[in-house]
Amino acid sequence: MTTHVKPLRKRAAWEALQAHYKKIQALHLRTLFANDPGRGERMAAGAAGIYLDYSKNRITDETLRLLVQLAEESGLRERIDAMFRGEKINITENRAVLHVALRAPREASVLTDGRNVVPEVHAVLDRMTDFSNRIRQGEWRGHTGEPIRNIVNIGIGGSDLGPAMAYEALKHYSDRRMTFRFVSNIDGTDFTEAVHDLAPEQTLFIVSSKTFTTLETMTNARTARAWLLKGLGGDEKSVAKHFVAVSTNEAEVKKFGIDTANMFGFWDWVGGRYSMDSAIGLSTMLAIGPDNFRTMLNGFHQMDEHFRITPFERNLPVLMALLTIWYTGFFDAHTVAVLPYDQYLRRFPAYLQQLTMESNGKYITLDGMKVDYQTSPIYWGEPGTNGQHSFYQLIHQGTRFIPCDFIAFDTSLNPLGQHHDILMANVFAQAEALAFGKTAEQVKAEGTPDWLVPHRVFEGNRPSNMIMAERLSPEILGKLVALYEHCVFTQGVIWQIDSFDQWGVELGKALAQRIVPELESEAEPELAHDSSTNNLIHRYRRGKSGL
Numbered sequence: 213m214t215t216h217v218k219p220l221r222k223r224a225a226w227e228a229l230q231a232h233y234k235k236i237q238a239l240h241l242r243t244l245f246a247n248d249p250g251r252g253e254r255m256a257a258g259a260a261g262i263y264l265d266y267s268k269n270r271i272t273d274e275t276l277r278l279l280v281q282l283a284e285e286s287g288l289r290e291r292i293d294a295m296f297r298g299e300k301i302n303i304t305e306n307r308a309v310l311h312v313a314l315r316a317p318r319e320a321s322v323l324t325d326g327r328n329v330v331p332e333v334h335a336v337l338d339r340m341t342d343f344s345n346r347i348r349q350g351e352w353r354g355h356t357g358e359p360i361r362n363i364v365n366i367g368i369g370g371s372d373l374g375p376a377m378a379y380e381a382l383k384h385y386s387d388r389r390m391t392f393r394f395v396s397n398i399d400g401t402d403f404t405e406a407v408h409d410l411a412p413e414q415t416l417f418i419v420s421s422k423t424f425t426t427l428e429t430m431t432n433a434r435t436a437r438a439w440l441l442k443g444l445g446g447d448e449k450s451v452a453k454h455f456v457a458v459s460t461n462e463a464e465v466k467k468f469g470i471d472t473a474n475m476f477g478f479w480d481w482v483g484g485r486y487s488m489d490s491a492i493g494l495s496t497m498l499a500i501g502p503d504n505f506r507t508m509l510n511g512f513h514q515m516d517e518h519f520r521i522t523p524f525e526r527n528l529p530v531l532m533a534l535l536t537i538w539y540t541g542f543f544d545a546h547t548v549a550v551l552p553y554d555q556y557l558r559r560f561p562a563y564l565q566q567l568t569m570e571s572n573g574k575y576i577t578l579d580g581m582k583v584d585y586q587t588s589p590i591y592w593g594e595p596g597t598n599g600q601h602s603f604y605q606l607i608h609q610g611t612r613f614i615p616c617d618f619i620a621f622d623t624s625l626n627p628l629g630q631h632h633d634i635l636m637a638n639v640f641a642q643a644e645a646l647a648f649g650k651t652a653e654q655v656k657a658e659g660t661p662d663w664l665v666p667h668r669v670f671e672g673n674r675p676s677n678m679i680m681a682e683r684l685s686p687e688i689l690g691k692l693v694a695l696y697e698h699c700v701f702t703q704g705v706i707w708q709i710d711s712f713d714q715w716g717v718e719l720g721k722a723l724a725q726r727i728v729p730e731l732e733s734e735a736e737p738e739l740a741h742d743s744s745t746n747n748l749i750h751r752y753r754r755g756k757s758g759l
């Protein structure tokens with residue numbers, strides 16, 4: 213496919229940014245703040261209850277102007293419209309990209325291939341609602357007549373990370389009489405530990421897989437089936453009451469033996485990592501209830517609308533994306549740290565890793581050319597304040613340049629004495645310390661001996677965003693996720709890559725399928741790998757047979 217957009221480095225705004233970078237690269241945030249007392253209030257934007265303070269970034273008004281120009285020159289406006297119009301912007305898979313339709317209100321219309329998909333979305337949501345109510349109210353019973361008390365989601369990647377993150381994030385709103393577990397890893401330990409204290413009579417498995425062919429998920433699902441049958445005396449009929457499926461692949465669901473009446477569908481225009489608000493969120497709905505789930509969808513939708521219509525200079529996902537482009541493109545930033553100051557968001561960085569890196573970890577452009585610039589940085593992080601006592605040393609005084617996204621809330625869901633004020637004092641202090649540091653003069657003035665001074669100096673000038681909201685609610689979680697989804701989309705448009713395919717995971721999957729029989733065959737296999745892989749396979753075969 214050829215696009216009308218020039219290669220990144222040839223765009224006028226990129227060239228202007230290069231010249232601009234040379235001028236401002238050494239500017240310190242101390243100077244920027246000292247020269248502009250209103251910077252902290254001015255360089256902030258709010259939308260749909262999310263506040264973004266981006267003033268502690270190494271930018272001037274001119275930087276922002278040029279970055280916005282870059283977004284325009286990259287065709288961002290047209291690409292946003294194309295996505296919302298249901299065009300097949302996932303060109304390598306010839307698919308529309310319509311996760312925004314998953315949270316469109318019932319009366320909305322979102323067309324793809326001339327069909328309005330919103331009624332189908334709501335039909336599935338209604339079925340999920342009915343099912344969730346029946347489970348939560350004890351109407352749907354297990355094979356022996358006991359109510360379902362345990363939900364085990366079996367899935368991996370987008371069919372696990374979203375549900376697992378959302379369950380943790382919204383635990384406060386969940387039905388505490390129920391137990392939720394998430395099995396993803398092919399390592400048998402994951403399944404074993406997930407079910408070790410569960411009664412099969414009271415356990416429901418949700419097999420979540422867009423394709424219903426993923427090796428890990430199908431293996432775990434078969435193990436779950438065997439575990440259930442063993443626990444319930446081997447009656448095959450019990451499967452119907454203890455297994456439901458979430459998938460786009462009806463034929464495979466049937467083949468596995470799950471009644472398609474107990475299948476919740478979604479569509480090929482929902483990417484795995486964009487699916488936590490589809491039926492893949494069934495475990496979330498079971499945990500927090502249908503009303504809360506719909507409130508979360510409404511949060512997503514509000515951010516979608518903000519992204520769709522707001523001018524780029526006030527558009528939160530666009531601003532965040534442009535800052536990442538600025539740092540990866542000009543400051544040689546290789547990573548972004550996501551640091552939520554909320555224990556409930558402890559899985560949020562892991563969730564974002566798939567969203568960001570599976571989407572934008574690509575080196576081929578939409579035109580099929582190799583990029584000559586960096587694409588997705590590595591996203592990583594841990595909740596504050598734990599990270600402070602672990603890796604923050606490197607962010608403050610290491611040799612690497614690491615932009616940070618801090619996420620914090622005005623109020624705690626668990627107000628306990630001084631805890632929240634101390635938590636918030638820490639997040640504000642970290643952003644302040646990173647930006648302004650501590651000079652040698654300040655360190656000396658504290659009476660520090662000369663030899664120790666260099667160790668105690670903080671250069672500062674390390675950028676961060678502060679993302680804040682009133683409290684962590686289902687609605688705010690939806691907004692936060694949509695914020696990052698659209699940030700990733702914007703980055704992909706500027707880097708001119710297909711953010712919605714994931715060919716890079718295929719090779720390893722195919723090789724593993726080839727190696728499995730080589731590990732399991734009775735007879736010594738004839739191996740035709742490289743000498744290292746051959747040796748490792750031989751070594752493993754000897755090791756497992758105790759030779």
Ligand code: F6P
Nearest residue numbers: 369370371421422423426484717
């Ligand atoms: O291996 C990558 C991937 O295809 C992800 O994109 C996806 O979220 C995950 O595997 C799981 O796929 P499925 O939902 O089809 O089991």
